[in-house]
Structures are given as C-alpha cells and as structure tokens.
Amino acid sequence: MANAENGGRFMYIFSKEKLKNTEIIGSKMLLTYLEEDESKLKDLIDVLDAQGIYYSSLQKSLKICKKNQYLLNAEKEIEGSKIAVIVLSKAFFEEQNRVLQNLTWYETGCLLGQNKKIVLYFLDIDKNELQEKLYKTPVRQIQGCNKMEDLLEFIATNNIMENLFYSDGIINRFASKRIFFVKLTTIFNIYRTNIAEITSQFNRFGNETYDEKTVLDLFLQELVSGCTVLSFNRKNVLGKEFTPYLEETEILTKDFPVNFQYSKPELLEYSSADDIYATVKSEFIIPMHALLGVDFKPFLAIKRRSKFKTDQMLSILKKNFNSSDLFERDIYIKNDEHLQRVYFLLDLEVFNTQKEAVGKKANYLYPQ
Numbered sequence: 001m002a003n004a005e006n007g008g009r010f011m012y013i014f015s016k017e018k019l020k021n022t023e024i025i026g027s028k029m030l031l032t033y034l035e036e037d038e039s040k041l042k043d044l045i046d047v048l049d050a051q052g053i054y055y056s057s058l059q060k061s062l063k064i065c066k067k068n069q070y071l072l073n074a075e076k077e078i079e080g081s082k083i084a085v086i087v088l089s090k091a092f093f094e095e096q097n098r099v100l101q102n103l104t105w106y107e108t109g110c111l112l113g114q115n116k117k118i119v120l121y122f123l124d125i126d127k128n129e130l131q132e133k134l135y136k137t138p139v140r141q142i143q144g145c146n147k148m149e150d151l152l153e154f155i156a157t158n159n160i161m162e163n164l165f166y167s168d169g170i171i172n173r174f175a176s177k178r179i180f181f182v183k184l185t186t187i188f189n190i191y192r193t194n195i196a197e198i199t200s201q202f203n204r205f206g207n208e209t210y211d212e213k214t215v216l217d218l219f220l221q222e223l224v225s226g227c228t229v230l231s232f233n234r235k236n237v238l239g240k241e242f243t244p245y246l247e248e249t250e251i252l253t254k255d256f257p258v259n260f261q262y263s264k265p266e267l268l269e270y271s272s273a274d275d276i277y278a279t280v281k282s283e284f285i286i287p288m289h290a291l292l293g294v295d296f297k298p299f300l301a302i303k304r305r306s307k308f309k310t311d312q313m314l315s316i317l318k319k320n321f322n323s324s325d326l327f328e329r330d331i332y333i334k335n336d337e338h339l340q341r342v343y344f345l346l347d348l349e350v351f352n353t354q355k356e357a358v359g360k361k362a363n364y365l366y367p368q
Helices: 035-050 070-079 095-113 127-134 148-157 169-178 192-205 212-222 240-249 310-321
Strands: 012-019 028-034 055-060 081-088 117-122 179-191 224-231 254-256 266-270 276-289 294-303 332-335 339-343 349-355 359-365
Touching: 012 276, 028 035, 028 095, 035 055, 035 148, 035 169, 055 070, 055 095, 070 081, 070 095, 081 095, 081 148, 095 117, 117 148, 169 179, 169 240, 179 192, 179 310, 192 212, 192 276, 192 310, 212 266, 212 276, 224 276, 254 276, 276 294, 294 310, 310 332, 310 339
Parallel strands: 028 055, 028 081, 081 117
Antiparallel strands: 012 179, 179 276, 224 254, 224 294, 266 276, 294 339, 294 359, 332 339, 349 359
C-alpha cells in the first residue's frame, strides 16, 4: 500500500485534517449557572479562559429554557463533558426560579446516570445557610466548595484539558480562541532488517525467545509519537499587518497531544515484500494558530527504562530515508525523565532556526 507511494520517505503523510476539540480532547468541563449570576462569575470565567480550560456553559433563564432546543442542547453538552460544575446562588433558590431549579435537578440526574463527576460551586451563599437550602434537594450529598482555588484543584485532579499556550494569562485568554488542532496521519515501514535486529537484541534480555511478530507488538506498545510546539510563526518574518498578533508568536514550548500522553502508532499490515516487514500508521496532533500557523518538531519515543533502544528507532529512520546520513533530517536525540525521544523532520516546508531544545530545524504548517 504505502510501500510504492512513499518513495522511501520516512513518515509519508497520508492525510491532514482539521479536528474539532471534542475529537481530540475528550475531557471537557460543563459549567451551569443562572444568567442573572453571570456578572458574579466574571472572575471565575476569566481564570478559566486565562488557563485555557476546555469548558462549555449552560446559562439558565426562563426565556432561554423555554426555547425548544434547550433540553436537546443540554443533553448534548452533558454527553460531551467529563465533569460538571453546578453553580448555586441565593438567586437560584428563590421561588420565581423553581422551574430552573427543576431543570438543574434533571441535568444532575443525567450527569449521574452517565457517571460524570459533579462539584457544586456556592457563589454567594453563607455557610450557615447551606444546610437549610440543600437538605431537601437531590444534590445534598454532592461535594461542593465556595473557593475558586478549591474548584480549580477539582478541575486539575480530573485532568480537564488546558489549552494553555502562553505564560501570560491575558494573552492566552484571547489568543487560545484562535487556535485549533490539526491531525497529520502518517505511515512508515518497518524493514525486515529492522525487525531482525530488534528481535535479536530483545531476546538477549531473558531466557524466553520471542518471534518477530511478538517483538513488533511489544515494540509498538511502547512506541509513542508526538510533537513539541516551538512557536506560532516568528516575529522577524511577519509583516506590519500582523503587529496586533506579535505577542502570540511567543508560546510555551510544549508537547502535544498532552492529554492523550502522546499517540500510539498502530500496525496497518504485514508486507509480502522482500525488504519490508510491516507498515505502521502514526498520528500527530498539532495546535494551529488560524493567523500565524505553527512551528513544531515531531518525535518518536520509548520509555526511558525500556528494553528497546533509541538506536533501533534510528535504524528505522535510516531505512525509511534510504540513507545513513541523517543530518539533513536534523535528527536529534533527547532523553528526559520519562522518555527517550528521537526528533526528526517531516516532508513539509522547512526553514532554519536555532532551537536548542530540539535541534536547528523545525517544520512549519501554514495557517488555513
């Protein structure tokens, strides 16, 4: 399949597609509150936006909830969320909001029925009043808090995605809304010489002897792919029309996809060719700035204390490049606390830039 098409190029790009956040994150938070309480929640919402916490909100008022689509939308938001924060206030418990209370209890039942975690956030209710207001409600046994710090700790504990690209929260609050995710699906080959070498070295570690298919399976279980995002374009190449966005080029150097603990390459097929043993699919999920593009460096990696070695990944690279000279692909080995990484270049537009952490060259995707 890929063997003839890729012409020996490592990481032949099979497809490129723009993703919805829900397709790659899977850890969205749902925030529900009364519309009349929105001004009191401004500080909280500003913090959520500054940290890039991935959330959606359900505002309630009699006017909003009378619309035919409200319940349908609420059920869709519940299904797509990992946890929920239900804001309770003095206004919420007023008699004129009884209908909105009942809607909230219904939503709570849906959340519990889908095993979603819930926390109550008490907006302006005195501690002495809580017991009286809660004891007859369906949420009386659900944990709650009235401090933003405690709420943020609950969010962090549940691994809610943070689209945190900038150290400056004000920049992140606005710029993160211009960033979407792209998935590059790539394919590469494991050659027969590669698997023979890997199998021979692997079998030296114990008394048991494994065949090549088993060793490949074990190798792919440990192999991960990801990318380190370096910047969204560069100040020195942008024209005056980009002046309002220059601060958005300076992002945190960060790995993606963070919440998935990187992507796992998958076996596509075994080959009947004389030289190729198997074809593997690997996906890279990359954040893209809608105006500036993205400057990134992809990598393959294995666990730091793995029985497999970076030399084996390098050997696979050399065979796919059909060359022992890896300089032009800017191969860069970097070991951190958890992973042995091998950085390289994809077949994209390449430009020179000094990036000490991951080599001297990077890939660039133009905004679309």
